[in-house]
Amino acid sequence: MPRHLMEHPEDVAIVRLPAGEEPGFDWTAGPFASLTRTPDETSVVCLAAAVPAGARSEGPFKVVEVAGPLAFGAVGVFAEILQPLVDAGISVLGFSTFDTDWVLVPVADGPAATQAWRRAGMYVTPTSLTGGSR
Template sequence: MPLHLMTHPEPLAIARLDAGDEPSWEWTRGPFASLTRTEHETSIVGLAELVPAGVTTEGPFLGVEVAGPLAFEAVGVMAEILSPLVSAGISVLAMSTFDTDWILVPAGEITTASEAWRKAGLIVTSTTLSSKGDA
């Protein structure tokens, strides 16, 4: 069965803080949010509109969710998703959660990415804006 990818319309950004810093703003709303810490930096992915001015960011991105849940023993999921994007020359940010995988695609490249995935046999659908997770 082909992978099913669901695009989300809310613009996302990845923000960089110094190592050990905590975000001083509400960043957990929206379809996808993530906080990652390393010894060198703190990275936050969340709704672009919530990131305060002056914070180092990249984006906007649109989140693309793999319909899940995916089994932990599944092999090649990211390769199947990323290979068509490599051929199309699209750089993305790939992230995983417990249940599934997410690809953050530059907003201006989402149409090209969707076409590449469809040509590769993946199913691509769009979600609609909702208040789910925004409260």
């Protein structure tokens, strides 16, 4: 069965904070938000509009959700989704949650990513600002 990808309309960015620093801004809104800590950094994915002035950040990115939930032991889902983008020379950020996978594509590469996925036989549909397509 072809994979279904859902494109969210809100743009996100990734913010780099010093190790152990708590975000001093509202980072929790939007279709996808993430706080990741390592011994060397704290990274926050949040709505692009929420990035504080002067913060070290990259983006904006288009948020693409793999329709799920996916079986936790599913093998090869990310490889299937990323291969068409590798072939098209598109760099992405990938995340997994308990239920599904998420791909952040640079906004400028969004149309090319959508075309690459469709050429690979995947369904790509937009979601709305007021809900989703599930």
